[in-house]
Amino acid sequence: MPQIASLKIDEKEYPLAVMVGTEGERAIDTRKLRADTGFICYDQGYGNTGSCESAVTFLDGENGILRHRGIPIEQLANFSDFVETAYLVIYGELPNREKRKEFGMKLRQNAAIETQMQRIFEGFPTSAPPMAMLSSIVAALAAHYPQLATNNFERDLVNFDLAAAIAISKIRTFGAMIYRYQKGLPYVFPKQELPFCDNFLHMMFSDPYTEYIAEPEVARALNLVLLLHTDHEQNCSTSTVRTVGSSAANLFTSLSAGICALSGPLHGGANVGVVQMLQAIYDEGDDGTRFIAAAKMGTKANRLMGFGHAVYKNFDPRAKIIGKACEDVLKKLGINDPLLDIARNLEQAALKDDYFLSRKLYPNVDFYSGIIMRALGIPTSLFTVMFAIGRTPGWIANWREVASNPKGRIYRPRQIYMGPVKRDYVPMDQRA
Ligand code: CMC
Numbered sequence: 001m002p003q004i005a006s007l008k009i010d011e012k013e014y015p016l017a018v019m020v021g022t023e024g025e026r027a028i029d030t031r032k033l034r035a036d037t038g039f040i041c042y043d044q045g046y047g048n049t050g051s052c053e054s055a056v057t058f059l060d061g062e063n064g065i066l067r068h069r070g071i072p073i074e075q076l077a078n079f080s081d082f083v084e085t086a087y088l089v090i091y092g093e094l095p096n097r098e099k100r101k102e103f104g105m106k107l108r109q110n111a112a113i114e115t116q117m118q119r120i121f122e123g124f125p126t127s128a129p130p131m132a133m134l135s136s137i138v139a140a141l142a143a144h145y146p147q148l149a150t151n152n153f154e155r156d157l158v159n160f161d162l163a164a165a166i167a168i169s170k171i172r173t174f175g176a177m178i179y180r181y182q183k184g185l186p187y188v189f190p191k192q193e194l195p196f197c198d199n200f201l202h203m204m205f206s207d208p209y210t211e212y213i214a215e216p217e218v219a220r221a222l223n224l225v226l227l228l229h230t231d232h233e234q235n236c237s238t239s240t241v242r243t244v245g246s247s248a249a250n251l252f253t254s255l256s257a258g259i260c261a262l263s264g265p266l267h268g269g270a271n272v273g274v275v276q277m278l279q280a281i282y283d284e285g286d287d288g289t290r291f292i293a294a295a296k297m298g299t300k301a302n303r304l305m306g307f308g309h310a311v312y313k314n315f316d317p318r319a320k321i322i323g324k325a326c327e328d329v330l331k332k333l334g335i336n337d338p339l340l341d342i343a344r345n346l347e348q349a350a351l352k353d354d355y356f357l358s359r360k361l362y363p364n365v366d367f368y369s370g371i372i373m374r375a376l377g378i379p380t381s382l383f384t385v386m387f388a389i390g391r392t393p394g395w396i397a398n399w400r401e402v403a404s405n406p407k408g409r410i411y412r413p414r415q416i417y418m419g420p421v422k423r424d425y426v427p428m429d430q431r432a
Pocket residue numbers: 232235265266267268270295296298299302303304305306307308309310311359361364365366
């Protein structure tokens with residue numbers, strides 16, 4: 001393994017240090033490139049740029065590997081639950097019994113939304129997009145808890161455990177509130193004695209006369225969906241959280257920015273797109289041929305939703321787990337969802353098609369997650385909010401890395417300017 005790489009520009013050679021990660025990932029350190037050579041690296045979309053060192057998640061897209069703090073996603077999906085995995089991702093180790101209890105207690109104690117914050121909802125039309133409501137209300141946490149959101153890393157880290165618990169627990173509660181607000185239903189208070197996912201389902205579906213008690217299969221399926229979304233390396237929303245956090249912005253503000261980034265259809269919004277696509281195929285009595293043909297035209301607007309990934313060029317390990325869980329959950333709940341058959345057929349057709357094969361486009365986590373959420377009674381409009389609830393621990397872990405790095409710099413990429421060269425201001429009466 002070379003410890004030095006070199007770059008030759010015209011006749012001059014410049015040595016560049018090589019960095020190697022704990023899993024053998026290699027990088028050429030270009031931090032001094034501009035100062036030494038006058039050149040910058042051009043990498044639109046940062047697909048080939050390491051923006052940070054991180055100890056949270058390891059992802060090998062060529063081999064379909066995903067590990068949180070070293071532990072394979074398959075083992076976490078089999079043996080852990082969302083809250084435990086959240087702890088692992090944030091604090092770096094699996095909690096012992098005492099730490100797990102303490103963490104769970106903090107989440108339970110911070111689940112309820114104070115009256116003042118409940119009123120924020122009244123400013124939104126009931127038809128407001130759920131992710132727009134969620135990002136606004138999470139940004140409002142910084143206004144509601146100014147003592148935890150000082151925009152000073154040292155002070156905010158002292159209060160980190162509480163701020164993290166507030167974020168995880170309340171973002172879940174906000175999700176349920178958004179659902180009820182859209183339906184014109186009153187807010188249901190959380191119950192301290194309920195586990196995380198059961199409490200969410202209670203806040204969604206209980207009413208003053210009938211308490212919703214989640215079947216164990218339902219709570220387990222929700223746990224799995226959230227767990228599979230806990231973290232995913234430097235994706236669009238996580239790097240947004242890191243970027244915003246790098247300016248010393250507090251945790252809540254940074255999370256709100258992450259939620260905004262997640263709302264786009266090419267990122268978290270894809271789970272909505274998948275179900276809309278499957279539903280359209282069902283309504284038209286089509287076999288999916290039209291969607292596949294349109295997707296092959298290569299425009300962003302017509303992409304096959306739930307297919308392809310910026311970093312997985314083999315398969316998405318989360319899609320394997322969730323695809324299998326989807327069948328099991330529907331069977332256990334006795335639900336026959338025609339969209340599952342359509343999804344399976346579409347997957348088979350795409351995987352035989354050279355367009356998808358040659359571009360290494362396989363189903364991603366969103367391809368099947370929506371079908372499970374439908375089975376749990378969660379409406380399509382709330383799917384991306386569910387993704388945000390699941391991803392919150394990953395965002396928090398990444399924000400903490402930024403805040404705790406004494407050598408961290410503000411994120412500030414450069415650009416190649418392609419606009420007009422210098423020209424003079426023209427007074428209004430002389431303009432064409
Ligand atoms: N349908 C049709 N063509 C596609 C698709 C798709 N879903 N995804 C990529 N392509 C094409 C793309 O047009 C390009 O074609 P060409 O080489 O002819 O120009 C080629 O495949 C390579 O694309 P890429 O550079 O690997 O893709 P990307 O990194 O720009 O985009 C993506 C990654 C996830 C945004 C994209 O695959 C996509 O839009 N998928 C559909 C939306 C989706 O399911 N998103 C959820 C991702 S998983 C959840 C998450 O972590 O956010």
